[in-house]
Amino acid sequence: MTAGKYLTAHGLRVxxxxxxxxxxxxxxxxxxxxxxxxxxxxxxxxxxxxPVLHLANFALxxxxxxxxxxxxxxxxxxxxxxxxxxxxxxxxGTALYAPRGLPRIKPGEFDPNGMQRRVAGQAGYxxxxxxxxxxxxxxxxIGSHRSALSSTRLANDMIDRIxxxx
Amino acid sequence: MTILLVLETAILLVLAVLVxxxxxxxxxxxxxxxxxxxxxxxxxxxxxxxxxxxxxxxGPAQSIEGRDEWAESHDIxxxxxxxxxxxxxxxxxxxxxxxxxxxxxxxxxxGFWQELADRAWAVPPGSRLVVVTRxxxxxxxxxxxxxxxxxxxxxxxxxxxADFAVPGSPYLVVADGRTGRVKxxxxxxxxxxxxxxxxxxxxxxxHPAVVKSDSDRRRARDVDRLLLAAGIGPNDxxxxxxxxxxxxx
Numbered sequence: 001m002t003a004g005k006y007l008t009a010h011g012l013r014v015x016x017x018x019x020x021x022x023x024x025x026x027x028x029x030x031x032x033x034x035x036x037x038x039x040x041x042x043x044x045x046x047x048x049x050x051p052v053l054h055l056a057n058f059a060l061x062x063x064x065x066x067x068x069x070x071x072x073x074x075x076x077x078x079x080x081x082x083x084x085x086x087x088x089x090x091x092x093g094t095a096l097y098a099p100r101g102l103p104r105i106k107p108g109e110f111d112p113n114g115m116q117r118r119v120a121g122q123a124g125y126x127x128x129x130x131x132x133x134x135x136x137x138x139x140x141x142i143g144s145h146r147s148a149l150s151s152t153r154l155a156n157d158m159i160d161r162i163x164x165x166x
Numbered sequence: 167m168t169i170l171l172v173l174e175t176a177i178l179l180v181l182a183v184l185v186x187x188x189x190x191x192x193x194x195x196x197x198x199x200x201x202x203x204x205x206x207x208x209x210x211x212x213x214x215x216x217x218x219x220x221x222x223x224x225g226p227a228q229s230i231e232g233r234d235e236w237a238e239s240h241d242i243x244x245x246x247x248x249x250x251x252x253x254x255x256x257x258x259x260x261x262x263x264x265x266x267x268x269x270x271x272x273x274x275x276x277g278f279w280q281e282l283a284d285r286a287w288a289v290p291p292g293s294r295l296v297v298v299t300r301x302x303x304x305x306x307x308x309x310x311x312x313x314x315x316x317x318x319x320x321x322x323x324x325x326x327x328a329d330f331a332v333p334g335s336p337y338l339v340v341a342d343g344r345t346g347r348v349k350x351x352x353x354x355x356x357x358x359x360x361x362x363x364x365x366x367x368x369x370x371x372x373h374p375a376v377v378k379s380d381s382d383r384r385r386a387r388d389v390d391r392l393l394l395a396a397g398i399g400p401n402d403x404x405x406x407x408x409x410x411x412x413x414x415x
Contacts, residue, residue: 007253021241025251026249
């Protein structure tokens with residue numbers, strides 16, 4: 001649950017900066033997850049879901065994909081969307097997740113081709129890492145590639161506020 | 167030549183120190199003058215509108231009329247129907263937030279749920295709609311899931327009900343994102359009914375017939391100041407006497 005300006009759930013904790021909002025969830029899987037409203041929410045057989053953290057300095061819509069589909073289309077210049085997705089323990093120790101700790105982003109690392117799906121003017125960043133023996137993917141989208149410098153500062157400030165608990 | 171340059175640099179340094187000293191002294195004098203003038207401290211966060219009566223005029227003993235309109239808005243923390251832990255900003259954001267306090271079991275909420283399902287009402291441009299129910303323990307999430315379309319932001323948060331002092335459902339609050347204040351609240355039978363009033367108030371606020379010119383505002387302030395200085399407050403009986411000309415007719 002949240003306490004003050006902190007958002008805490010599923011072993012993730014983040015201190016929300018002014019104007020930033022966030023959501024932490026773990027997608028329901030299995031037959032119970034399928035409802036009339038979400039008929040395809042069951043996932044695939046044997047799927048295990050893991051915690052996802054979404055942070056944004058704009059209003060996050062209710063319906064979003066894990067990588068921000070539905071939210072990034074609403075972004076304007078100066079907006080930043082940040083997703084931290086945990087992966088299964090089978091990823092631990094693999095080369096992809098070898099970097100330790102959450103990365104710090106450099107403005108030049110944002111790339112329009114780094115988006116899950118290209119959106120005009122926007123740029124994305126994706127890195128994999130391991131924090132507190134938990135494998136993660138950090139995915140960040142900025143509303144305008146031209147304002148990468150200031151947006152990177154905002155993104156790094158939020159990344160510094162994320163705590164991963166064991 | 168070198169000696170001249172060194173001499174000139176030294177003089178410039180001395181002059182810079184003198185100017186800095188003078189500016190510092192000037193700032194201290196200004197600060198002191200401000201204090202002597204009864205310089206007001208910045209208003210604390212959440213304080214009401216500034217109000218000061220003229221010398222000799224008794225200030226209002228109780229709350230200022232209209233003070234409630236300045237109620238603070240609050241960010242909303244809670245849980246979504248999908249089990250997300252959510253923190254939504256209504257303060258310090260560019261958009262207004264229309265917060266609909268509804269319940270699955272409230273009869274008066276039927277019209278609101280129906281309009282949400284039918285997409286019969288659109289939130290005013292530049293605003294965001296958030297439906298807030300009480301905590302999962304006090305609501306029926308399965309019924310809410312049937313009532314609320316998945317693309318509508320529904321947050322279960324009894325804390326938000328307490329923060330906004332919601333008297334009961336249905337109840338609508340409009341939070342001004344820029345000022346962090348509540349700029350409208352009330353109840354009704356449907357979004358269309360309440361939304362019509364909201365839209366009207368937004369439109370009226372910017373209408374040329376309502377917006378006074380600067381000179382008119384200045385004149386009104388001058389008249390108020392003179393009346394207050396003479397000890398005539400807003401509810402003074404002398405202001406509400408019937409017009410003698412009207413009486414003669």
